[in-house]
Amino acid sequence: MILPNQGTYSDYWIFEGILFFVYHEIPFLDLKIAKAVLKERLEFQDGMSFPILCETKGIQDASKSARDFLALEGSILANAVAIVEQRIVAQSMIQLYLRRNQPLIPTEVFNNSLEAQKYLYHFINSSP
DSSP states (O other): OEEEEEOSSEEEEEETTEEEEEEOOBSOBOHHHHHHHHHHHHHHHTTOOEEEEEEOTTBOOBOHHHHHHHHHGGGTTEEEEEEEOOOHHHHHHHHHHHHHHOOSSOEEEESSHHHHHHHHHTTTTOOO
């Protein structure tokens, strides 16, 4: 396991070939924050691709521009993404957004981390 790094807006680490990514408490995720989050993640990954488990419980709301940016640019150096969200309303909103915007890589929403990890194991060592 690579030890957790604490970024400005998230914590992230690699365990068993999966990049774990957990947002801090963010009342409103705007485009500026989305760009900073992506920049920190890409610097941490140092050119290597991973399947990503992303826990979004810290995000209270997000701008459309931030969501659009992360849906496209957020796919850089990602083989697949599993979004872990336990709030039912947020799950529904994420699933609707994914259907409308067709991510560039396989992306699914889960309500627990274990199921998300099982999904991502299929993408370890695959090309984005």
